Amino acid sequence: MSQLGSVRVTVIVGVEPAVAFQVFTEEIDTWYRRGLAESFGRKRATGLRFEPWVGGRLLEHRAGGEDGGDGLERARVTVWDPPARLVFVDQRDTEVDVRFEAAAGGTRVVLEHRGLDRLPPGVAADLGRFGWRRLAEWFERHLEGQRT
């Protein structure tokens, strides 16, 4: 399958893969920064946790019973393979694939977010705010990228 709308971010973390996986999943609520995006973990949220199995949910908890007691489903786990890999699919059907590989200095974490070629409605509405000038800049950037 061709990946047009995908994004990849790689980091090295100074812990072993098993620890990295554990921190990423069990402790997501302590490191996940809320309010950065609308997809999940909004400001009103009081907690975020994974159900640790295939088919499990990424649940967002909210104060005052707003979450129905159980939490709001933000994504669903499709691969749960500790300590190597975790994949979850959010409610817009975009897929986040996280791999944990042993590397010098600890663990290389490679996160790939796929299925982004369908723009969310808010972004589509912003279309008019971009212009040709920005397009031209982008062309220049990628042309330079090809030369080097």
Next chain:
Amino acid sequence: LADPTRRRVVELLRDEALRASTIAERSGVTPAAMSRHLRVLRRAGIVTVDTPDDDARVRVYRLQPERLVALQGWLDQVHAFWSEQLGSFVDHAERTRRKPET
């Protein structure tokens, strides 16, 4: 858009609408491979197919620049979002755990 062939297509269509066969030829890939790339670009709305006024038998591919810019802008946003989240993840993991002995 990370794919070099698709970037080449975008470049070729920057100035004029072209037929699939011309795009394939100028990119140096087979028509079958090009057809797959064009399908991906069409699905994302980055190119559209239409018929020029002077020849109803021809189908040409046309770049939709606003759509391309919007998609690239969106991908940049998602990239920045995850860079920030993973940065926070690394800080937390390293603050609470001892580094492995290497």
